[in-house]
Amino acid sequence: MPIHLDAHVFDLPVQELRRGYRSDVYFWREKVTLEHHDLHPDVTMQVFQKKDAVLCGIDEAVAVLKLAAGRYTDYPKAYKLFDKLIDFKSKARQQFIGNHKAYVEAIERKMEVSSQLDELWVSGFEDLKVEALCDGTRIAPWETVMHISGDASLFAHLETVYLGILARRTKIASNVRSVVEAAGGKIVLYFPARFDHWAVQGGDGYAAHIGGAAGVSTDAQAQWWGAKASGTVPHALIAAVGGDTVRAITLFGDTYPDVDLVALVDFDNDSVGTSLKCCEALGDRLWGVRLDTSNTLVDQSILPVMQNFKPTGVTPKLVEMTRRELDKNGFKN
Template sequence: MANRERLSPTVFDIPIAKIRRGYYSAVYFSREKRILEKRNHAKMVLMQVFQKKNAILCGTDEAIAVLKLASGEYRDPERAYKLFDRYVEKQREVRKLRIVEKNYNKTELVTREMLNLEIELDRIWEDKSAELGISSLYDGDRITPWETVMTIGGLPQHFAHLESVYLGILARRTLVATNVASVVAVANGKPILFFADRFDHYENQTGDGYAATVGGVSGVATDIMGEWWGKKGMGTIPHALIACFGGDTVEATLAFAREFPEVPCISLVDFQNDCVKTSLEVADRFKAEGLTLYGVRLDTSETMVDESIIRNGQFGQEKPTGVTPTLVENVRRVLDRNGHDNVKIGVSGGFNRAKIELFEDRKVAVDFYGCGSSLLKGEGDFTADIVIMDGKPASKKGRWFRPNPRLERVS
């Protein structure tokens, strides 16, 4: 269900000076803005935003924040452009001084110069956001093809340079939220953990984590993925830690439990490609030590067949590689037989909607799913069109104003 309270613009780390200048926008949008400014264009327009799929909408609060912070014009554009160029040069200089030269005194000095330039740009900026009329749906709303999700009314030169930015935000956030919701829908209430940190650029993590939470995930991998919600990342043991313990999963898991006693301990049990044997070894040792093992996670590579399947000769119609229903049942069986029925089983590695649906249809004893790259795939393009100018239809052929009574005025 959509959250009806919008996130404040202060939540987002928006590079205001660069967005106002059109640094993140297709050049033709910035040129459109400049042409309209020079001609003192005085006709009000209505911009209509939509996409073409059934989806879970996300990114509206962030897009609105961009419109609120970066709609307007410079009182002296030529001076602003020169100040901006100097501002960007100072940014580069700071990086060189700090990273290459390690000259921290000069870094501090140039950083002040850079900040002063940014403040001067703020001073000559005329904020026109209050003159815009924005109406929008909410993050988490279900949307249909061609449905109007947002309208922006005002003088086009005040927001023309922002089209690349707000459409890109809506596209990325809606894609992730929709993919996550699709997976959550078939998991029968079992937690979905968002492990997509390593499959895309790190700067995408904040917004992706937010969108994934809108879509229904129960946890995210990194702290910054939870920043907009005030949550922390979750996770326990990577394969690299086990490797540092000489491949001893038991000792690596014990080390984690002792170092982070407040964190529910989940052991990663596929390092030796014998999830059954390793799960039992870890569970037995934890019981002997008087420690609580929350769960085990199976992450067998799609190129490997677990040793338990080979030992048992379990080669039937099911593809034997990776994490399979048979492998999960093997682990569940040995844990239950040895008094570890309280230990949960999580799975990861190649899980998407189809694979989760297969596991749930077969009622496989999985307690939680970890999903990664599958939640970032696909496309969800958004489009913006001017559909009305001075109260009259003004759209290109094939587009027209589509009023949507679900839209709410943004204050």
């Protein structure tokens, strides 16, 4: 059953989208040119891409159209109000630390201006016809995924935004699906948050979920479909307790008794040995072990068996050796 997300799920900067603030300027100028000359061509926008992919971002793109397709009744007044909105937004950030009263005042003024902009806005979404495939659909190169039909002046300014949404979400969903299929039934977790900007977590996590990821590492990544983050134990905790992996895992397990306990076992660069120590110390409380050897290091377990394979990082050989030693010592679970 396809997941469908309502417009309120997405934290969209509605006033900025309506004004074209986050669009390529030529799309905004297209809209204004059409309206200035009282031109309202009936068009159909066909959205497609060029690869085999897993579609994602449709509901978010539709939300953009629903909330930001339309026109202002008084453009000069709207321009002035929007500039004030951005100014109060900036002032609020400046006052957040050190002047709480001024911060609250700036937020209140911003909301007042936003309400005034709402009064100038006439929604055009009901005058458009939007047809689209569902998030999670397998799509072929050049296959149409969305049609937007209606007065071009109502939605011309939104092309940058909805295409950008579809491009990013589809790319992530497709890449994750490729990994999930390669994993052959094994659980795939999506943990990229530290390698990208924090603001993209909500949509990226949802796209990973659509792609088949079983879990994500931040609560923000899981918010759109009502889940929570999952994870292991960080290297930083092991370092904070003097480099003692067993102690770090034990402390973590005591603090979070209801969380599946996964030991990070590469801190001493001996993944096999540390895995055994953790299993012996924690027994059935331990849910699993995680190998995370740096791709610039050779785990000492690999040194005696180095042959004609790339020895650095988490190698298939290292995984096989760890699994074999755990099984041999009675930790097949």
